[in-house]
Amino acid sequence: MSDRTDRIREIARKWLADGAVEAVVGWAEGTLGNRTAPVLIRKAEEADRLVFNEHCINNLTTYLKRAPVKGMQHVGIVAKGCDIKALVGLIQESQVPREKVKILAVTCPGVQGAGGTVPVKCRACDVKTPVFYDELAGEKLESTPDPDARTRELEKLDALSAGERMAFWRKELDKCIRCYACRQACPLCICSRCIAEKNQPQWVETSPHPRGNFSWNLIRAYHLAGRCVECEACETACPANIPLMLLNRAMARTVKEAFDYEAGKDPEVPPPLRTFHLDDDNSFIL
Amino acid sequence: MPCMTLEATALSKVARDLAGQGRRLVLPVREGPELFYREGADPEALDLSTLPKNSIKEFLFPKCERVLTYRQRGNDVDVEDVTPAVGPTVIFCARPCDAASLPVVEPLWNWDYKDKFFNLRRENTLIVAYACRQAPEEACFCVSVGLSPSSEQGADVLLCPLDEHRVAVKFLTDAGRQVQAVFEAYKTGEADDAALDAFSQEGAASLAHRKKLDKVKGWLDTHFEDPLWEEKTFPCIGCGTCTFLCPTCHCFDIQDESVFDGGSRLKSWDGCQFSLFTLHTSGHNPRGVQSQRYRQRILHKYSIYPSKFGKILCTGCGRCVAHCPVNLSLYDVVATAQERAEKGE
Amino acid sequence: MTLENIYKPHRVRIEEKRKETYDTTSFKLVFVDDEVRERFTYRAGNFGEYSVFGEGESTFCVASSPTRQGYIECCFRAVGRVTKALAAREVGDIIGFRGPYGNHFPLEDFFGKSMVFVAGGIALPPVRSVIWNVLDLRDKFEDVTIVYGARSVADLVYKHELVEWEARGDVNLITTVDPGGETEDWKGRIGFVPNVLKEAAPKGENSVAVLCGPPIMIKFTLPVLKELGFGEEDVWTTLENRMKCGLGKCGRCNVGDVYVCKEGPVFTAAQVARMPNDF
Numbered sequence: 001m002s003d004r005t006d007r008i009r010e011i012a013r014k015w016l017a018d019g020a021v022e023a024v025v026g027w028a029e030g031t032l033g034n035r036t037a038p039v040l041i042r043k044a045e046e047a048d049r050l051v052f053n054e055h056c057i058n059n060l061t062t063y064l065k066r067a068p069v070k071g072m073q074h075v076g077i078v079a080k081g082c083d084i085k086a087l088v089g090l091i092q093e094s095q096v097p098r099e100k101v102k103i104l105a106v107t108c109p110g111v112q113g114a115g116g117t118v119p120v121k122c123r124a125c126d127v128k129t130p131v132f133y134d135e136l137a138g139e140k141l142e143s144t145p146d147p148d149a150r151t152r153e154l155e156k157l158d159a160l161s162a163g164e165r166m167a168f169w170r171k172e173l174d175k176c177i178r179c180y181a182c183r184q185a186c187p188l189c190i191c192s193r194c195i196a197e198k199n200q201p202q203w204v205e206t207s208p209h210p211r212g213n214f215s216w217n218l219i220r221a222y223h224l225a226g227r228c229v230e231c232e233a234c235e236t237a238c239p240a241n242i243p244l245m246l247l248n249r250a251m252a253r254t255v256k257e258a259f260d261y262e263a264g265k266d267p268e269v270p271p272p273l274r275t276f277h278l279d280d281d282n283s284f285i286l
Numbered sequence: 287m288p289c290m291t292l293e294a295t296a297l298s299k300v301a302r303d304l305a306g307q308g309r310r311l312v313l314p315v316r317e318g319p320e321l322f323y324r325e326g327a328d329p330e331a332l333d334l335s336t337l338p339k340n341s342i343k344e345f346l347f348p349k350c351e352r353v354l355t356y357r358q359r360g361n362d363v364d365v366e367d368v369t370p371a372v373g374p375t376v377i378f379c380a381r382p383c384d385a386a387s388l389p390v391v392e393p394l395w396n397w398d399y400k401d402k403f404f405n406l407r408r409e410n411t412l413i414v415a416y417a418c419r420q421a422p423e424e425a426c427f428c429v430s431v432g433l434s435p436s437s438e439q440g441a442d443v444l445l446c447p448l449d450e451h452r453v454a455v456k457f458l459t460d461a462g463r464q465v466q467a468v469f470e471a472y473k474t475g476e477a478d479d480a481a482l483d484a485f486s487q488e489g490a491a492s493l494a495h496r497k498k499l500d501k502v503k504g505w506l507d508t509h510f511e512d513p514l515w516e517e518k519t520f521p522c523i524g525c526g527t528c529t530f531l532c533p534t535c536h537c538f539d540i541q542d543e544s545v546f547d548g549g550s551r552l553k554s555w556d557g558c559q560f561s562l563f564t565l566h567t568s569g570h571n572p573r574g575v576q577s578q579r580y581r582q583r584i585l586h587k588y589s590i591y592p593s594k595f596g597k598i599l600c601t602g603c604g605r606c607v608a609h610c611p612v613n614l615s616l617y618d619v620v621a622t623a624q625e626r627a628e629k630g631e
Numbered sequence: 632m633t634l635e636n637i638y639k640p641h642r643v644r645i646e647e648k649r650k651e652t653y654d655t656t657s658f659k660l661v662f663v664d665d666e667v668r669e670r671f672t673y674r675a676g677n678f679g680e681y682s683v684f685g686e687g688e689s690t691f692c693v694a695s696s697p698t699r700q701g702y703i704e705c706c707f708r709a710v711g712r713v714t715k716a717l718a719a720r721e722v723g724d725i726i727g728f729r730g731p732y733g734n735h736f737p738l739e740d741f742f743g744k745s746m747v748f749v750a751g752g753i754a755l756p757p758v759r760s761v762i763w764n765v766l767d768l769r770d771k772f773e774d775v776t777i778v779y780g781a782r783s784v785a786d787l788v789y790k791h792e793l794v795e796w797e798a799r800g801d802v803n804l805i806t807t808v809d810p811g812g813e814t815e816d817w818k819g820r821i822g823f824v825p826n827v828l829k830e831a832a833p834k835g836e837n838s839v840a841v842l843c844g845p846p847i848m849i850k851f852t853l854p855v856l857k858e859l860g861f862g863e864e865d866v867w868t869t870l871e872n873r874m875k876c877g878l879g880k881c882g883r884c885n886v887g888d889v890y891v892c893k894e895g896p897v898f899t900a901a902q903v904a905r906m907p908n909d910f
Contacts, residue, residue, distance in 0.1 A: 365640070541687065564873045572909055578909075
């Protein structure tokens with residue numbers, strides 16, 4: 001991984017020295033042995049703070065929606081293949097102008113999840129070598145996605161009766177403490193005022209009880225349908241260990257079946273839930 | 287004075303016996319890669335391998351609690367008081383940083399107005415603390431805030447695992463002494479002061495690398511606009527994890543939720559890290575930027591609360607450091623303030 | 632251990648409702664419970680949490696004077712969920728009131744002094760509680776000057792009381808509206824409150840100023856008061872901040888280490904000057 005680190009530093013240094021970007025968002029050494037921390041560097045000399053290793057799990061594109069990056073004209077961002085999918089989504093939705101972001105892509109063999117496990121997204125990864133970027137750091141890697149990785153856990157849920165499935169979700173969502181870490185970590189949760197923050201009327205009950213928790217988590221899953229790139233930032237951030245990705249993958253599966261679409265792959269392909277054609281299938285309505 | 291010891295394998299049985307005396311039982315158990323304090327878990331599932339991810343806060347200050355109910359009746363409204371049905375509870379094997387959080391937050395819940403919801407639960411909860419032979423997590427820093435891995439603060443009974451087999455038991459309060467017989471049924475020996483001292487020292491030594499944060503308040507009181515806040519807090523995504531996992535964070539929201547003409551007024555966990563927390567209806571927000579909100583959290587814990595109640599609103603449990611999704615370490619920020627204070631910056 | 636529920640409001644009946652401006656309403660509220668009505672006391676400057684059950688609570692001052700027993704008054708602008716619901720209530724409806732909370736104006740310290748009240752727009756209600764408190768004890772004070780202004784005539788609240796104060800011989804009332812805010816028959820001044828205050832020039836010696844208004848008004852009024860000879864310890868104001876519990880526990884309202892709900896909302900200008908930029 002160390003030559004990736006060197007190459008990232010080299011590219012970031014150049015971009016900053018040339019004034020191509022005002023700042024670069026990347027990963028730096030963390031304060032705990034098995035972590036890295038997001039960092040914003042503004043000067044070429046700071047480029048040596050950037051690292052890349054198996055602990056670079058955070059999706060840095062979430063910083064594009066927040067100050068100070070939000071107000072910048074040009075910013076560099078170090079990104080893995082999965083992170084870039086989120087960026088593709090943001091560009092498709094006109095949230096981030098393409099010309100604003102210089103993508104410093106990095107080939108990635110996979111990152112380490114909680115307890116040293118291999119995240120599902122890494123097992124299913126088809127972008128070990130990203131395809132959408134400005135500069136690429138690291139030797140090219142071949143993607144060998146496990147075709148069942150994303151659906152294995154869903155099939156276990158499919159096999160349950162509706163009542164059993166409801167009981168499962170009731171137990172899991174009861175743990176929710178409404179910290180909104182999922183929303184804050186998600187790069188595609190971009191509403192300047194979240195539906196959960198509106199009180200005229202109060203669309204979503206804010207208190208952490210089963211009814212409110214169902215509302216919140218299901219609404220978030222719906223708002224991400226066709227948009228979620230399965231970067232797992234939400235589930236990684238969740239302090240209550242709720243298997244949020246099961247909801248998101250279930251939605252992604254339905255979108256794939258109904259529209260043959262996967263989010264974040266191709267910036268040229270319009271997202272199905274944001275486009276309308278007269279010959280769209282309406283059979284489920286009529 | 288020597289104190290009794292029992293076998294580590296007897297702890298589950300003690301838990302079961304304490305529950306058997308008519309108590310709700312809370313103890314740390316494993317769920318996947320992590321431990322959680324769970325109510326009603328099987329005593330045999332007791333897992334002491336590390337610090338649980340959640341704190342014991344939720345058992346005295348639930349994440350969501352009804353404080354009253356109401357029902358409209360024409361232009362009148364019936365308002366009913368709510369008193370939580372609280373029976374005796376035992377939190378078995380709470381770590382010292384969790385036990386110590388209770389005396390820290392008690393003054394707040396009783397500052398002029400006495401919150402019966404917390405007080406009822408506190409009065410009915412027996413704390414059996416389990417000292418740490420060595421700091422269980424890399425993120426721990428209890429010694430920095432004047433505590434230690436074998437602190438007795440907030441505990442009724444303190445268990446000290448002297449080695450793999452022997453656990454010393456200290457009865458610290460009247461409530462603790464009332465259950466002495468339950469533990470003595472499993473007594474296998476005694477431990478003297480020297481053994482207990484050695485145990486405490488081993489624990490403290492495991493955190494010798496942690497700074498004493500004794501000059502932080504002075505620095506915080508004079509550096510409100512310091513660039514440190516923006517420097518350090520870029521990664522913060524305002525997610526609330528640190529606040530909700532923290533044993534001493536106690537901020538809350540009050541919301542009414544109705545179904546037709548009746549409903550409840552609910553008190554739920556809230557946090558200063560959320561942008562909505564201080565937002566005025568006019569749209570003005572005194573803390574509209576995350577670095578300001580992060581500053582507030584540190585100031586509240588290390589300066590404001592000490593000014594008001596003489597205690598740091600932190601027990602150094604390290605959950606904020608370990609579980610921050612972006613690895614922004616509160617300890618690192620506060621330790622930096624301490625360093626600057628030491629250098630006179 | 633007390634089982635009193637500190638979060639449970641008293642029930643109060645709306646006895647009078649007045650639409651003060653297009654978005655401001657005032658209520659006169661009477662406690663439903665006889666005992667509470669007899670016992671209830673408060674001080675000028677205290678605030679309360681006013682409930683619409685099912686919508687929530689909103690924080691505003693008690694706008695009436697404690698010299699008048701048996702009822703309390705409030706005045707608020709309908710901008711949010713709770714205030715809009717409150718504004719929709721009618722006479723006879725029961726709402727909730729929790730309080731009195733906060734500190735108060737130390738009226739006894741003002742005895743023997745002249746009082747200068749300066750208020751802008753919707754900020755009259757907290758000042759009004761002190762005004763009536765002073766007028767009800769009129770012989771304990773020297774001169775009483777009131778400077779009250781708003782953006783336009785329509786934005787002035789408690790208009791019927793302005794008429795009363797105008798009519799009194801022992802009060803010097805000066806009302807003003809911003810340039811462009813006057814109506815054809817407007818008899819008061821035209822100009823911003825700080826300027827009008829400067830023209831009126833009440834002396835600062837042996838005087839206390841009570842000042843409430845939007846931040847911009849406060850910013851420009853403080854120097855005028857200083858010029859007139861008011862010391863920073865003699866200028867009193869109230870601060871607003873986002874509140875929920877009103878009793879020091881929910882952690883929301885602090886400005887630095889000052890909890891507005893406990894150590895405020897009444898502060899001297901000197902205290903406010905010492906506060907960090909946290910409000």
